[in-house]
Amino acid sequence: MQKVKRSILLETRHVTAAYGKLEVLSDVSVRFRKGRLTAVAGPNGCGKSSLLKAIMGFLPVSGGEIVLEGEPVARIGRKKLARRIAYLPQDCFCPDYMTLGELIELAGYSRYALVGGPSERDRALYRQVLETVGLSDRAGFPVNKLSGGQRQRAWIAMVLAQDTDIVLLDEPVNHLDMKYQFAVLELIRELTEIYGKTVVAVLHDLNLTTTFADDVVLMRSGKCVTSGPVAETVTTGNVERVFDLKTQIFPRDGRLVCFPERSGQAAVS
Amino acid sequence: MERRTIFLLAVLPLLVVALALNLLVGYRPEDMPGLIGAVLRFEAQSYEEAVLLFQRLPRSLIAIYVGSIAAASGFVLQSLVRNPLASPATMGVNAGAALFLVAGALVFDIGPALQGVAALAGALAGFVSCIVIARFAGRRNDPRGLSLILSGALVSMLFTGMTNAFLLSDPARRSEFLSWVVGTINHAYIDRLAMFWWVGAAAIVAFLLLARPLTLILFGAEKAASTGVNVPLVSRIAILAAVLGSGSVVAVCGPIGFVGLIVPHMVRPFVGNNLVFALPASLATGAVVCLLADVFAREALYPYVLSTGLVTDLIGGVVFVIIVKRFYLTPANREAA
Numbered sequence: 213m214q215k216v217k218r219s220i221l222l223e224t225r226h227v228t229a230a231y232g233k234l235e236v237l238s239d240v241s242v243r244f245r246k247g248r249l250t251a252v253a254g255p256n257g258c259g260k261s262s263l264l265k266a267i268m269g270f271l272p273v274s275g276g277e278i279v280l281e282g283e284p285v286a287r288i289g290r291k292k293l294a295r296r297i298a299y300l301p302q303d304c305f306c307p308d309y310m311t312l313g314e315l316i317e318l319a320g321y322s323r324y325a326l327v328g329g330p331s332e333r334d335r336a337l338y339r340q341v342l343e344t345v346g347l348s349d350r351a352g353f354p355v356n357k358l359s360g361g362q363r364q365r366a367w368i369a370m371v372l373a374q375d376t377d378i379v380l381l382d383e384p385v386n387h388l389d390m391k392y393q394f395a396v397l398e399l400i401r402e403l404t405e406i407y408g409k410t411v412v413a414v415l416h417d418l419n420l421t422t423t424f425a426d427d428v429v430l431m432r433s434g435k436c437v438t439s440g441p442v443a444e445t446v447t448t449g450n451v452e453r454v455f456d457l458k459t460q461i462f463p464r465d466g467r468l469v470c471f472p473e474r475s476g477q478a479a480v481s
Numbered sequence: 482m483e484r485r486t487i488f489l490l491a492v493l494p495l496l497v498v499a500l501a502l503n504l505l506v507g508y509r510p511e512d513m514p515g516l517i518g519a520v521l522r523f524e525a526q527s528y529e530e531a532v533l534l535f536q537r538l539p540r541s542l543i544a545i546y547v548g549s550i551a552a553a554s555g556f557v558l559q560s561l562v563r564n565p566l567a568s569p570a571t572m573g574v575n576a577g578a579a580l581f582l583v584a585g586a587l588v589f590d591i592g593p594a595l596q597g598v599a600a601l602a603g604a605l606a607g608f609v610s611c612i613v614i615a616r617f618a619g620r621r622n623d624p625r626g627l628s629l630i631l632s633g634a635l636v637s638m639l640f641t642g643m644t645n646a647f648l649l650s651d652p653a654r655r656s657e658f659l660s661w662v663v664g665t666i667n668h669a670y671i672d673r674l675a676m677f678w679w680v681g682a683a684a685i686v687a688f689l690l691l692a693r694p695l696t697l698i699l700f701g702a703e704k705a706a707s708t709g710v711n712v713p714l715v716s717r718i719a720i721l722a723a724v725l726g727s728g729s730v731v732a733v734c735g736p737i738g739f740v741g742l743i744v745p746h747m748v749r750p751f752v753g754n755n756l757v758f759a760l761p762a763s764l765a766t767g768a769v770v771c772l773l774a775d776v777f778a779r780e781a782l783y784p785y786v787l788s789t790g791l792v793t794d795l796i797g798g799v800v801f802v803i804i805v806k807r808f809y810l811t812p813a814n815r816e817a818a
Contacts, residue, residue: 265703268703268706268707269706270703270706290706290709290710290711291709291711293709294707294708294709295709297707298707298708299703299704299707301701301703301704301707304700304701304704305700305701306700307696307699307700307753307754307755308749308753308754309749309750309752309753309754309755310753310754310755311753314753314755318693318696318697318708318755319708321693321694321697321708321709321710322708322709324693326690327690329693352483374708
């Protein structure tokens with residue numbers, strides 16, 4: 213029992229949150245396990261992004277609490293939280309003329325003194341981060357002039373440079389074509405496998421989820437329908453409950469493949 | 482070498498050249514060694530040297546103060562309100578400071594020290610009016626912030642009109658305060674600089690300490706907060722510093738318009754949006770622009786001396802039109818800023 217608890221790093225307990233009158237999360241209880249890649253999946257508007265925003269404190273929580281290693285997140289200061297959790301919003305905007313090197317240097321803000329900048333240790337970390345994302349030769353290059361796939365890796369580099377145990381990624385592969393989706397997710401996979409980070413990523417695509425994630429949280433209309441290891445959670449029954457879609461799911465090369473069946477109807481309510 | 486490095490290396494010698502021009506234009510070449518010696522020794526042995534030390538040098542110091550504070554404040558305001566037209570001149574800050582100063586002097590008969598305090602209060606009042614009116618005008622549904630600039634123009638017109646009304650009502654003393662309609666750099670204002678320089682100095686210190694978090698805010702409030710920035714606190718301190726710094730400029734020599742608008746646009750293509758580099762560059766470039774504008778104001782129609790503020794207004798007006806055309810009237814550039 214004790215052992216199970218220690219492997220849980222981040223947890224939401226009966227979290228309810230709303231934008232004004234519109235409730236976007238209702239009674240969500242999810243546990244994110246240490247060193248695992250957890251995918252949050254579900255149809256559009258189901259509260260996937262809201263869950264990450266609630267964890268970061270950007271969405272006021274009206275009920276329940278979010279706990280990071282036994283400590284309520286709401287009581288952790290911004291700077292302290294930034295040393296524990298890094299977050300990549302869905303639509304990232306980079307000011308013009310900003311280079312990749314600057315982007316990464318800024319990410320370490322929570323570690324710097326009021327006067328002064330990165331230490332030798334920080335600089336070594338930044339070099340390593342650039343190597344990890346495969347952009348070592350691009351440090352002096354403006355971020356807005358990188359290609360789509362490179363830019364997404366640049367944002368992941370910024371998140372990595374924050375040097376946190378936990379990484380929250382909101383739709384990290386949304387605008388990328390299939391080749392880059394795989395490359396970026398392969399990189400995200402490395403974060404857990406090589407660096408031991410705990411990663412929570414919002415993903416649309418169930419096949420990407422089954423290919424890369426360890427655990428999955430399936431959401432629908434602000435509620436967590438079910439969560440757990442991918443192999444046990446992604447079942448035809450659960451997928452139909454979450455997406456209103458009949459699928460065939462079969463194992464192939466050690467992972468699950470979801471294959472939606474055609475409904476024969478043009479419109480789905 | 483990077484463009485940024487070249488710019489930062491070039492701007493300091495440029496500052497020295499602009500300062501030398503500002504001090505020495507009009508003197509005979511053969512007098513130069515003596516004059517430079519007089520400045521370095523801070524001792525006047527002739528009439529020319531006295532003019533240099535007690536008229537030109539104060540002017541230069543005021544120009545440097547005014548230019549650097551206005552430019553840095555403009556850069557910070559443009560970054561925080563995400564609007565390329567934001568500046569102390571376009572957001573009602575300068576007009577508010579001028580109004581409070583003139584009203585204080587003419588109606589309540591306060592001395593220079595309290596006039597300065599009135600200017601600081603007026604700067605805040607102008608800024609707050611601009612924001613409040615923009616809110617009413619539906620700034621939230623206006624992603625490009627046009628309503629903010631329009632309400633800034635409205636506040637400026639209203640406040641400047643009131644300033645003019647106060648001036649017209651007091652024919653005996655109005656010539657003394659005409660500088661607060663169009664900023665004028667005059668050696669007599671060195672006393673005011675001696676009184677208020679620390680306000681601008683404090684603003685610069687605040688800007689430089691907050692350069693990194695301010696740059697992170699450019700990435701959006703949530704991204705900035707996730708990296709550890711206290712976004713509301715940093716924004717408030719920076720805006721307060723920009724507004725009070727600009728207020729102190731008006732307290733010294735009246736509204737030297739548009740330096741705060743144009744210098745950020747001159748600096749950005751070379752140095753970028755990272756305030757760690759852009760702030761020092763803006764400080765130096767603002768000083769250069771003001772020193773040169775002051776030389777032009779003095780020499781262009783010699784023996785008549787123009788108001789330096791008039792010169793910066795003329796340059797600024799043209800740049801304003803260019804920015805409006807590029808940012809608001811060109812569809813392709815909508816996302817650029």
